[in-house]
Amino acid sequence: MQFCIADTFTTSLARLTGDEQKSAKTTAFDLQMDPAGNGMSFHKLDRAKDPNFWSVRVSRDIRLIVHKTAGSLLLCYVDHHDKAYQWAERRKLEVHPTTGAAQLVEVRERVEEILVPKYVEDSRPATQQKPKPFAKYGDAQLLAYGVPQEWLADVKAADEDSLLELADHLPGEAAEALLELATGGTPALPEVATKGADPFQHPDAQRRFRIMSDMDELARALEYPWDKWTVFLHPAQRQLVERHYNGAARVSGSAGTGKTVVALHRAVHLAHQDEDARVLLSTFSDTLANALCGNLYRLIWNTPKLGERIDVAAMDALGIRLYAAEFGKPVFASRDEISTLLKATATQVDGLKANVAFLLSEWEGVVDTWQVESWEAYRDAKRLGRKTRLPEAQRALYWQVFAEVKKQLKQAGKITASEMFAKLTEAMSKRKHPVFDYIVVDEAQDIGVQQLRFLAAIAGDRANALFFAGDLGQRIFQSPFSWKALGVDVRGRSRTLNINYRTSHQIRSQADRLLGPEVSDMDGNVESRKGTISVFNGPEPTIRSYADAEAECQAVGVWLQQCSTSGVLPQEIGVFVRSESELSRAQAAVKAAGLQGRVLGRDMATEEGFVSIITMHLAKGMEFRVVAVMACDDEIIPSQVRIDTAADEAELTEIYNTERQLLYVACTRARDQLHVSAAKPASEFLGDIDLLQK
Structure with missing residues (x-):
């Protein structure tokens, strides 16, 4: 018998407590060992539209939903008794009539319109209907994109306001294709399976169903259910x-x-x-x-x-x-050490007028990055991205400084990371x-x-x-x-x-x-970025500026507490700030929420029961259900400290770009809810996204 696991199962499993997950996994392993379920408590779901849905008892209140036929057993969902049954009653497993892919289709709830006689004419002007982007498509075209047959009428009736809500009810390939069509794209048509092909082997089916060949493969799929996309x-x-x-x-x-x-x-x-x-x-x-x-x-x-x-x-x-x-273990020269050498050497070059910030910038942006080793190479360097014009005579003076610093580093047996890689x-x-x-x-x-x-x-x-x-x-x-x-x-x-x-x-x-x-x-x-599509909805981000840092901490604390009350676990919350200087504000907000926080180190290991507090630069690779990005004040982001070190206009532009991208990284660590805040005056970047609420 073919044994499969659906991504809806791994997602639902992740919402259970640790002990509930262990019990559910044990039941899943038992089912794979004996798909017939001998000795297990199977219950037929009388109200399910799909006659092949069964529930399997995991514990007193936890039920596992499976789809069972003579040749296959599919793990579909797991939850507390009532919620598990409700999920199964609204789903059915189908083979799509056009693509041939196996789909878990949400049952369309049909509500007949009740016509009320008009006894009084409404004098209010009619509301202009919004365009329906899919009304022009025929059934065959929509079916070719994987839209389930019973949802065709809803798709054709959808406008821009209802599209995202509708997408939540459709199989992934159909939702993605419709969103791309609505944004002006031309999605690729899904593969059409040959007659008699296994519907679970279709490429679109493999994104949501995985056939388990042995116990180890099932263990791997269940080991980290919250990260299902490493498997699917x-x-x-x-x-x-x-x-x-x-x-x-x-x-x-x-x-x-x-x-x-x-x-x-x-x-x-x-x-x-x-x-x-x-x-x-x-x-x-x-x-x-x-x-x-x-x-x-x-x-x-x-x-x-x-x-x-x-x-x-x-x-x-x-x-x-x-x-x-x-070559042997490298010894590196620090940035501060190089800055000191540049400053000391510059004072010994007659006629040189340059501040240390510019010399360090020129060293890092040209000399060290490109491993310039001679006056001729420095003279002819294209200096990509640097707009400050340097006459050859001026460059000659600078090279005296750089050549001397290189000589001193070599005598000290020290190198830079760029030199190591060269x-x-x-x-x-x-x-x-x-x-x-x-x-x-x-x-x-x-x-x-x-x-x-x-x-x-x-x-x-x-x-x-x-x-x-x-x-x-x-x-x-x-x-x-x-x-x-x-x-x-x-x-x-x-x-x-x-x-x-x-x-x-x-x-x-x-x-x-x-x-x-x-x-x-x-x-x-x-x-x-025009064609990027998100496959699920959520609340609008909250972006606020407050009178001062204390007011911000209290307000963010209230927001975090509300998230916690709604069922978000502490380890599913991240609070980000621009640098270590603002960590105390994040800690104060977490404390105001009545939660425990932990500043993550470079191992980035989250801890159960603790809100993660992180600087934006360490946010790469992280993901949280809920994220608060704090202390987005003017002079904090973009960093005034960095701005003050800009040697020329090009470097200033580069600083602004990377600071903007840094805030983008922090905001996109959030899955479901995002709160961005500042103490007045707020960063200009918040105004750029046109959501700043005074």
Whole structure:
């Protein structure tokens, strides 16, 4: 008998308490061992529209809903008795008449319109009807997009106000196609199954149903039910994961579209395909690398030998490890140390007039980033992105400073991270056998110039050797530069994910106002946010400014307390601030809510029973049901400290862009509810999203 698990089951399982989940999992394992359910308490659901729905007793009050036929058993849902029955009474399992995909279809509740005779004419002007975007489509066209037959009339009658509510009741492929049509897009038609094909093997069915081949696979699916998208892949994601690429490839998409999931599955897929391959799964920070490690474990914990061939490491940590093996353990010069050397050296150069901030900016943006080693190279440097014009005579004076600082660092036996990767690039290009056969990089928008050169040197010209996942709109650390100029050309092999699973339509659409409709890199690759679709609804974000910080803390505390009262668990709440200086405001708000808070360290490990308090830079990779973004005051974001260090207009623009993107990252960590607040005067960014309520 075929044993399957639906994503609706893993989602409902996550809402139960820890003890309830354990009992439900035990029952699920028992059912897989004996799908006939001998000795188990099955109950026929008399009011269910689908005659194959049964309930299975888990405990006194918990019921598991299964769909049972002679050849298959599907785990569908689990909840307390009444809620479980209500769910089953509103669903049925069908094979779509056009696509052939198995769908859990919500039963259409038909309410007959009652006609009331008109005895008095209404003198009020008629309300102008809003356009119905799908009225022009025929049944066959809508069916081709996966719309269930009994929902065709509702789809044709929907207007822009009712569309999102309607989408919540439809299978994923139908909802996504309709939302894309409504926003001017042309969605790809789902695959049509051949006659007699297994409806559970259809690509759209595989995004919501998983056939379990053994106990270990079921255990893996149930181990982390709240992160179902590490198990269930959307067809568009699966195509990117399994595709063959002749050169470097990149998948992009706004926050919540599943880029990290694609990167994880890509690494696993490559390791599966080539049994002797070494795969690197990397990202730009230790914090995100730790998160990748945990997510990878969720996918491959029952195949440890596979894990032995997938190396998960942050870029700098990997560089240090390889550098130590090639040259010995590196000793790094700190930013403050370099600033001090620049200041001291500048005083010794006759005729030089430059502040330390500009020298440090020029060092970091040109000399160190591009590893400029000679006066000729510095003289001819294109200085990408830097608008301050430097006459050759002025550059010559600056180079005296930079050359002397380089000399002193070398005498002290110290290097920078960029220098480390530059030396590794040279070493890697000389190796007969590469240290990694395949490289997958998550959050690729924040890797640096020398890091990219290093990766390209390892990959060479091999097919499938380089795969990047990232979002230009979330770039918060690195200045933009041309990948193509460094030998990494993703043109023609760059794809954008536009289905958002993590963030509600209301939160996503408001957060997107912080960015432009399109973001492009320096090679002309354009990432459009116009076609991004969120697949579920939620309340509008709350954005407020308050008289002072104390009033803000009290108000946010009330909001957090209301969320908690409505059933949101403390560990499902995140409170973000711009920097460590504002952490005390977040802590005060959590305390005002009567909740316990914990400032997360770089391991980013949340703790049951505690609200997570985090700086925005550490928010990458996190997700919470409820998020409060606090202390968005003027001079805090964008940071006045950073603004004061801007050496020229170009650098000032770059600071504003990355600060704006930082706030975008924080806001898009929220799944269901978002509260953004400030003490007056508020950040100009809040006004930019046109929601600031005085």
